Amino acid sequence: MQRFSKFLLLPCSYPIKIVPILVGGLSSENEAMYGKLLAKYMDDPRNFFSVSSDFCHWGFRFNYMHYDKIHGPVHKSIEALDRMGMDIIQTGDPDSFKCYLDQFGNTICGRHPISVFLHMLRTCSTNISIGFVRYEQSSQCKTTKDSSVSYASAVAKVDGGKMRHVAS
Template sequence: MDKIRRPSHAGSWYTDNPKKLEEELEGWLGATGLTKSPDVRGVIAPHAGYSYSGRAAAYAFGNIDPTNITRVFLLGPSHHYYTPKCALSTATVYKTPIGDLPIDLEVIEELKATGKFELMDLQVDEAEHSMEMHLPYLVKIFEGHPVKVVPILVGALNTDNEAMYGRLLAKYVDDPTNFFSVSSDFCHWGSRFHYTHYDKKCGPIHKSIEALDKMGMDIIETGNADAFKQYLSEYDNTICGRHPISVFLHMSSNCSTKIKIKFLRYEQSSQCKTMRDSSVSYASAAAKVDA
């Protein structure tokens, strides 16, 4: 008997009309002009409502060549549920308005057996949007290619645990049939986010935010998890997927495959000009096998 995770954010964060959703995704993917590459083994993509970040996300998902991929690991931050660990889904199917993605129960069991993961109940799973916002894109990209997902909710991990989960998951990177979808928005700026870092040397506020995000993106591209940690502790940039990104950096430095991350798109929900303004940044990256 299937245990279904409903697309709880369809109809609010993105359209629940299948035809309209297909058209939107096709439009955004087409507009990127990207060539699909079998060397792309992972993406970092935003998870805001599609009216804000749908277009930016296409610059991550548009790189994926689905031909040889049979499994997608989803790493998303936890927004509502506190855990110092990573949690696994207890669902067997993730539904979307345009198709369903079965959960890879075999890998879930394998991860469970390590004793390092907790389980999230369906309520926690459905309340969280960070992985759900990647699902319609995955359904679209993998149309006609059978693929299973391994959803991992990444909690408020300390540095040691980020490294531990990275080492534990690294072996999956070496299997070219596995793919990794890492969910993160970038700077959440404004008093409503309790974050108003502003370096006047950069010019207007939105340029200061961009400089701060770009600094973080450059560090992520080096693949150095410690340097990313250092950057976060220095600037406290409100990157909500900092833990999933850190785990992914540890994964790529602990596997035998050489992985290179490159950012392809950066956008802001609005351009902040005064201290009363607010915005969220969106950045999309592809992680490629570096020959």
């Protein structure tokens, strides 16, 4: 997000308005309500949305240590868990994303803004697709004594069109 934000501050020939929206802890009902309220802005091609979130916060200090040995080392299990969430986000289905979070408890700190965004996509009339472009971990956990934070970047674009919305 910070890398992209610097481009918003470059001089340009037209005024740019930035409207920050802070999304805290919301119920599923409120995520849907805000998504519905904001959807009309998604349909306006003059608008751009940036949704920011880390992904899995794994380790004792984060009180989250989901580990599925089928994936091998701890860091591969974390990646598999994150990629499962990323695949669901790419479907644009907020209900499936909620089920994933309920089932695995993944500590995605921006789960509420992501859910609002998914509800916006569900409600707006513009056909928008999401694709993840990068995934990283702060460290590769090898044992349960290690900790890590995951980062994923995605681009959402109007189907058949140019990039318009970014999630990271």
